[in-house]
Amino acid sequence: MVKKKDQTTEEKILAAAKQVFVKKGMTGARMQDIADTAGINKALLHYYFRSKEKLFEVIFKEAATRLFPKINEILNSDLPLFDKIHQFTHDYVEMVIETPYLPLFVLNEINKQPHEFGKKMFGKNRPPVHKLAEQIEKESKKGLIKSVSAPQLIINMMSMCIFPFVGKPMIQLVMNIDDLQFREMMEQRKKLIADFIIASIKK
Amino acid sequence: MVKKKDQTTEEKILAAAKQVFVKKGMTGARMQDIADTAGINKALLHYYFRSKEKLFEVIFKEAATRLFPKINEILNSDLPLFDKIHQFTHDYVEMVIETPYLPLFVLNEINKQPHEFGKKMFGKNRPPVHKLAEQIEKESKKGLIKSVSAPQLIINMMSMCIFPFVGKPMIQLVMNIDDLQFREMMEQRKKLIADFIIASIKK
DNA sequence: GTCTATAACTCGATAGAC
DNA sequence: GTCTATCGAGTTATAGAC
Incomplete structure (x- = not known):
């Protein structure tokens, strides 16, 4: 192996x-x-x-670095909103498929040291989703998409990308599927999530 | 206290x-x-x-029982689809708000004992989301909602209800919000999630 | 039922030979 | 650099008095 x-x-x-x-x-x-x-x-x-x-x-830092700054890069790009949503969800799910146990590991350990962690990771930088939030609000006010809460929309997006991996055993149990089927579903999600989000905000 | x-x-x-x-x-x-x-x-x-x-x-079983069978009850009721989505998301988020650390705890421990756990929880019963999946597929085929994958939709729903609590520190970090603001956002989610899902599948 | 004292054991860490 | 042997701190678990 x-x-x-x-x-x-x-x-x-x-x-x-x-x-x-x-x-x-x-x-x-x-x-x-x-x-x-x-x-x-x-x-x-x-x-x-x-x-x-x-x-x-050493192990934890590498894992956390992998999970977080990726978000930064994508979300601070200059892409139009819908393209950005497509790119983020696709790339993020693709990355997590390769290391599916990372999110639960990292989230779990952060939970035990929430304070020390925060400072190390971002310092005093502006939080990474700021730009995306502005972008959503702008389009929302211009009337190009439905009126939505930007933070809530971002939480939805993150949830749908990350949760399936954190909750994998729960999902497999509740839906009675094996590892292969699960893996296939995650492959499909790479493109499904963006469609789902966009369908919900498109006018 | x-x-x-x-x-x-x-x-x-x-x-x-x-x-x-x-x-x-x-x-x-x-x-x-x-x-x-x-x-x-x-x-x-x-x-x-x-x-x-x-x-x-003893502790783990109580926690897991709290997190899982609730799903069962609601999902197997006879409500129309949209009502069921409203009720599930509302009740589930409300429940988790009261015990926000439970999901991470349970998911984490399941991950360390995936095999033994599954049998204890459901035995050989039919998995709980089966009925909801059928309901979605039926409405989808009748053309009452958009054509969607029922399992993926259910995963989306579960993700949006549970992930915010599992990923709380991550969300707070990325969005730079404190405990009170977080709590308020979760209160809003009780009704927001259903609207969001329905907007995405309504024709 | 509740406590103190201690046995039995696990595990991270070090000493020292090669 | 790598190994064997062992120490010592910290933890679960038990014995036994009250």
Whole structure:
């Protein structure tokens, strides 16, 4: 399944740590698990990364960076509204399909450290959705789309992109579908979500 | 904030355990925390519930039962489609507002035990959204609403109801709003979600 | 039923040989 | 750099007095 031959020890550790942390969370993961998964010894983990906490930080930051700034890039582009909605939903779902366990992992860990996290991630920058919100309000006032609350619309968009992955087991249970069927549905969502949103605001 | 005077010891333990488990998760919670929160001794926890695992199970089951079967009731009623959408989104959001940390807690723990959980929750019953899916398809074929994929529509609905609570810190960060503003937005969502869905499928 | 004291165990971390 | 062995802190769980 994986090619561990030409990986350095550090890479093996990072790959293993990601796998274990994402699945079990910071408190649930054990250094022994990580060592076993990496095919090395526990002591080596401490040799490369001083402590469990430090190792976790590396993994978490990479995951969070992947999940957040992507939003920024797309939402601050100069595309027309409908194009932007299409691009965001498509690209975001596509990205999450590749790492489906990331959102739950990140959201869960943020929840345990909400304050410290916020500052690290954005500092004092203007929040990333600001530009999109303005764009929606502008079109709304010009009468080009229905009158809607921009924040609520943005929440809807984020919800439909991210929730299916966070709630995957719940959805599979409630709808009685297997992994393959789920995967296919997510592929379809890449384009469906934008159509759905636009249908709801188009005049 | 709470009335602990006329609670039995068992009730105190359950309330404390819920609070601590929901906040820290199974692996992050400590029996000492729970005992302190309940204002009793650690040994008593074992007297009432044999082990940490058993105590956790009680809390988790109650939480999961709260989150899931509610869906069942509403979705299997005999209401017309639009009414059902209104009722489901309203009631569900209202319920989650009262226990906003529950969804993340439950989803997170399910993810760590996906297989064992499914059987316990529904057994071999027909999955709960079946009837709603049929209803959507029927209306869709009759041409009363736009042609849509029923499962995708249901996922959208669930996403918009549940995700905001799971992703609360993310939303607050990205939109730069405080707890009060967030709460107000959720209150509005109780009616907004249904309007949004219906606008997207109405002909 | 409730408490104190402590046993039994898990796990992160370090020492030290190679 | 990598391993084995082990320490020590912190946690669950139990024994036993009241």
